[in-house]
Structures are given as structure tokens and as C-alpha cells.
Amino acid sequence: MSDDILITSLTEAVEARPDDLTLRLHLGGLLVEAGRAVEAVAQAGLVLARDPGNAGAQTLMQRALAATAPAPQKDKPVEGPEDVLAAYEEELSPVLPPRFAPSEEGGGPLPADGPPEPARGGGDRKFDVERSTVRLADVGGMKAVKERLELAFLGPMRNPELRKLYGKSLRGGLMLYGPPGCGKTFIARAVAGEMGARFMSLSIVDVLDMWMGNSERNLHELFQTARRNAPCVLFLDEIDALGQKRSQMSSSSMRTVANQLLAELDGVDTDNEGVFVLAATNTPWQVDPALRRPGRLDRMVLVLPPDAEARQAILELNLRDRPIAGIDLPKLVAATEDFSGADLTHLCESAAEYAMADSMRTGTIRMIEQRDFVRALNELRPSTGPWFATARNVAMFANEGGAYDDLTAYLKKRKLLR
Template sequence: MAALPDPSAIQPLLEALTFSPDNLPLRKHVAGLLVQAQRLPEAEELYRTGLRQAPTDTDLQLGLAEVYTGLHKTSAAFVVVEELLAGAPEHARAHLLHARLLAQTGQLEPAREAYATALHHNPTLEDAALAAQLRESATPVPAQGPRPTDTTPVVDEQALFAGLEKPKINFADVGGMEAVKEEIRLKIIHPLQFPDLYKAYGKATGGGLLLYGPPGCGKTHLARATAGEVQASFINVGINDILDMWLGNSEKNLHQLFQMARLQAPCVLFFDEVDALAANRHDLRQSAGRTVINQFLAELDGAVSANDGVLIMAATNAPWHLDAAFRRPGRFDRIVLVTPPDEAARQAVLEVMLRDKPLAANVQMATLAAKTAGFSGADLKALVDVAIETRLRESMKQGRPLPLEQADFLQAVGQVRPSTKEWFATAKNYALYSNEGGVYDDILTYLGIKKPRD
């Protein structure tokens, strides 16, 4: 084993690096020394920062994957090494590390394949200990027989990449909601874009933003548009993904989601209907549920890995059901009410929905917008559907397609009940009687019970 590097030799190099952070060869050298000195968290930091400058640098990727392996962050190591191999499929040392990780997690057959691939590309990489481990456990498995359960892959790539997208919409595609957009800019976009400025003023960055409000009013739409606004990746963790986490290996999945977001930074990691995940812990009798919540909180806190460049957003219709632990400082301490679309927004939403429909010249969306106070985006969709059905029935009778008339819409307005009233009835009770620290003041303001803040 190599002698430990002299700590006094590392210090000046670290200082040199702070003066020339873009010097990649220096960065790699210092990180390598830190690894030798077993200072793995510091090495991790150097590699991660480096990867932000040079996201596809295979030395940095391999270094980070090795550090994660050393820190027993196995799923993170998998994510990085598989990313490396996706870009550099002939990288022998990456295959070797992959083989070690696979062996460690009991995936012996893939481990043997990976090891063979490593040696194929570089025969000098022979690893006697690994080879022995792979031989030893070579219990013959019937070729067509069931796979032993311990070969379940630790990284489920399907699940991992299913929710990843690059949104094409931005704030311009969100009708109205100027105040909410401004709050999102202030609370999460600017801290992402100017972290040093925020630090200089002692303003905290990090943590997550929680959108809440009646269903169908654009929370999901807005989260996606936020990612588009900063040209970030978007990972949409839907209710089904969250429910899956309650089964079996769930904490790992959660960890991998955060890990992927960190690798994709800048990235918006969005937990839709987060109350499914974050329901009050008292309700949970199963210990599995508690483990998921605790893992979520640890990831949120950046306790597992720093969340630089990751905007964490969540949405819920029922913020009052969230475990109080979620609302602590540094977690979802910023909470924004997404109200039903105002008149301008309703018009914008209608225009989008009717873009490709045959319309009579007398259709006036401004009028329809004025007559649909309290309608959510989803209610407007229902209204359009009702109008179309009416016109379709008429068209069938006449045996020819007829354009939608203003009267169809006006009639539909009478048939669709705005769904947001019910939500506000419930919300009002919480805002009046459990409004600790004024968290729900926005509800009272919206309902005209309280004067707007200046």
C-alpha cells in the first residue's frame, strides 16, 4: 500500500486550488492525494465541483465513483460509474469498479461480465481478491431457473430515468400568477443563480419550496415551468413513485432520485402530491414508512450529499397533513399558495385548450374568462369538454361537423361547478384555527378576510 501523503504537502496544494479552481489537472491531483490520505469527504467535494465544470471528464467521474464506494454510498457510486460507462463504454477501470460494486451487492453474474470486460480492455487490471470472490460464489444457477432474489439490481435504471425531462415550457406558458412567479424567482431561482450574493447577505439558500392550493390550479404546471425558466432538468416524482417507495427497497430509490438530481444539476426535483410521502408520522404504524420519511429528511437536509444546484419543490393539496418535521428551517420552509387562475389566466388557459378546435367567429374567450371565476384549470378543461359534447351531438344529427359556438360554452358554464370552493372551505378552517406563524395568511388574504401584506 502506498505511503500516506504528508498532510503538510496537501495543504498548499489545496490553497493553490482555491486560487485556480479551474485548473483541472491540479484538482485531480489534489483529490487523488486526499483519497490516499483517506480524506474522502474532501475528495468528494473536489470531484463534485470539478464535474460541474467538466461534467463528462472520466477521471473526475471515476474518482467520484471510487470515493462514493469508499464512503459506502453504493447507489451513488453506481449512478456515477454507469453514467461514466454510458459515455465511455471502453473504460477499463470503470468496468473494474462496476464489477466490484456489483459483487458487493450480490449481483454476481453481471459482476463477472463486468470484470471480464475490464480485463478485455486492460489485462493489467487483474484483481486477485475480486476474482476469488467471483469464483467462490459461483454456485451453479440453473440456466433457465428463477434468479435468486439477491441478484435484484440495486439501481433500477428504468425507475431512475423515467421521470427525467427537459421542459420546453417556461413562465410565459403559465397564464397570470405574476405574484407566485415573482415569489419563485425570489425564493429559489435567484439563490440558485447568485449563491455567493445570497451568502454575502447572510441569506440562507437551499431547502425546498412547497406549492399548495386547490387541485387543478397549476401546481404541477408551474413546477415544470420553473425548470424550463432556468433551463434546468426536471425530475417529476409522482404519487405512484412515492407509493412504490413504501414497498421494499424504498429508501434506496429515494436516495437514487436525489443522487440523479445532484448529477443533473441544475435540476428541479419535484415531489408531486408530497403528502403521500410526508403524511403525519403519527399515522404511520409501519416502521417502513418512518424509514422513508427519515431518509427523505436526511436527503433534503443535504446530510447525505450537498444539494447544490438542485431546486427541491413539492406540491400538495393538503399542507396541513404534512408532518411538522417537513416544515423546519432548511426544509420546506418556503410555502406558496397557488390560487385558482385569475381572469387573465383563465383566458390564457382557454386559449391554449381551444387552440386546435373549430371555433365559430362569435366565440369570445374574454367573456368566458369573466364568467368563470373560481374555476380551476381542470374545471376549464371540463367546461370545454361539455361544450364539445353538445356540439358533437348536434353535428351527428346534422351529419356534418359544426364549429363550437359561444352559446355552447355559455351553456357549459352553467353545468360545470367550480371545484375550488370546497377546497377553500376546508382551507379557511385551517387558516383560521391552526395558522401557526401565519403560514396560511395567503389563504385569508385571498378570501378577503385579511389585508394583503405590504
């Protein structure tokens, strides 16, 4: 049996028995011998994540890292200026045109005053409609958020007969709000994946245009695309940029864009059946109240920093393909309360940087250890602090109609609000 066939068979066996560490280590050894050291690092890292003190995994990791170490560079011949320019031109060819572009007839470069390339109009615009492969099971923790999404969208979608019985429409909107970096976009993709619906993401750059009337047309075209691809989850990221309070707008053009957004959500000229609008913002108190009117974005869901279960899942994901040893994961989870998902990713990046810098300084490759995380934790602070400081004032003085009752309850639970 050839090495490739044996590795393929062992890979299938490991996928069927992911907790068989001995089998995984055997696969890692074969990968190193086959020159696939990067894959071996991933296998060793998975073993160390489950058993940090596994001596066989540590040995395998050292072998794999040694195999991936860069070979010393040989002396290169001295290059002339033209050689250097040619090398840069080849490297940058995907983004920059060549220095001398040939004419269409191939008879030399075009004159400097030649006709410019025709400008493309709005008819050439295309909006990305994708299929999401993410599911809610891929979202760690966030039980309350999942329950609210199940009630608003997923339950009626899965039970069409009950939906008809109770007269539940498949149109509607929901606004996700909370500190930055806590996974609002990821949740929107998970909802689309759970429903088997298409996914479209809209940001301010997809809408705004310098010419009068084009921004409103772009917004209408985006909604029309979503309607044609129903069932579709239309994700409005940073909704406060497009739907800011009109009383605070100094630009009449932005006011008309906000009015167009309200009209599209109402589906005045068309039907929004099967178009699920999910919006996200860090500052819901700056969103125009008309957007939260029943029938538009009438439900608000607070997306908080990941809980302990979610933090562990995020840390495991970030460490899965990295060389680690002796990591105390429960201790890291306990030390990262109030860290957003982005903060946790940055923490793992920082720990990896310290280990890599140490390896470059000493000339000996070593694994990422608990001391690297301790050093990173001493220098990093959760980015959610300023947001909660502002949210506390909103919960105390601007909670008209109980819109932020869930935020108030969380702040009281954390003893951030009396």
C-alpha cells in the same frame, strides 16, 4: 413555385406577422387545396379567436371541416373467427404477447412449464431526467407566485456575484399548495425551464416497494440522481403521501420512509447544493411539521385558481385548434371565476362534445358556438369549492405561527372569511 414551397413561405410570413388575418386565411385556403385540412382548421380557428364574426374564416372552417369528414365505409367481406383473432392480435401486439410464442431455436412454442423470465432488480431502475421547455412567461397570471419564485430561486441563480456577496445558498425547498388542478406541476416545470436546469418528478410510486428497506433506498437513489445532474429541480408531487404527519401514521415502514426523506432534504451525507426541491400538495395541513423546518421545505406559496388573465390564456389555448365561431371570450372569463385550470379544460371539452353530438345527430358539421359553452356552464361547477370549505376551517382554527396568512388574506378578500 410548387404548392409545398408556397405553403412553407406563407407559413413563415404568418409566423412573422401573426395579426395579418388576410394572409392567414390565404394560407388556410392553400392548406385545404393541398389536402391538409386539419392544419387549415387551426388557421381558421386562430382567425376566429381574434375576429369571431369574420365571414372568410367561417367559410374556410366549413370547407376544412367538410374535407375532414370521414368517407362512407364500404361493405367488408365477412371475416371468420381466425381473421378476427389475427386482427386483434396485431392491434394489441405492443402490449400483449402473441398467442403462440416461438422458442429461441424457432422450433415451436415454449412449453407451458418453461423457465420464467428472470426478475429484474433495482439496478435496472432508471429515473427520468429531462430538460423543460416551459418558461414562466408561458404561465398566465399568478403574479404573486412568480415574484416569490424569483426571490427564492431564480434571482440568486441569475446573479452569482450577488449571491456570493450575500451568502445566499443555492440549496433549499419550497412547497406549493392550493386547490387541485391549478397548475402546481406546470409551475415547477416552468421554474426548471427558466433556470435552464434539469427536471425530475418524484411520486409515491417511484419510492414505495414491498420489500423492507427498498423504499428508503429508492428515495436515496432519486436524490442522488438529482445531485449528479445539478442544477436540477426535484419536484415532489403529493408530498403529503410521503411526508404525512408521523404522529398519524400507523405503519412503521412509512415512518422510516418519512425519516429518510427528512435526511435527504438535510443532505446529511452529501451536499444538496444546486438541487432545488419543489413540493406540491393539496393538503399542507397534513404534512409533517418537520418537513417545513428551516432548511427543508421552509417556504410555502399559495397557488390559487387562475385569475382573469390566466383564465383567458387557458381558454385561448384550449380553443386554438378547435373550430369555433361567435365565442364571447370576455363573458366566459367572467363566468368562470373559481374554476381551476383543469375545470376550464373540461369546460372546453364539454362544449366540444355538445357541438360534435349535434353534428352527428343532424348530419351537418357545425362549429363550436357560445350556446355550447352556456349549456356546459349550466352543468359544471368549479371543483375548488370543497377545497376552500376545508381551507376556511384551517385558516380560522389552525393557523399557528401565521403559516396560512396568505390563505387567510385571500379568503377575506373573497368574503369567504370574516
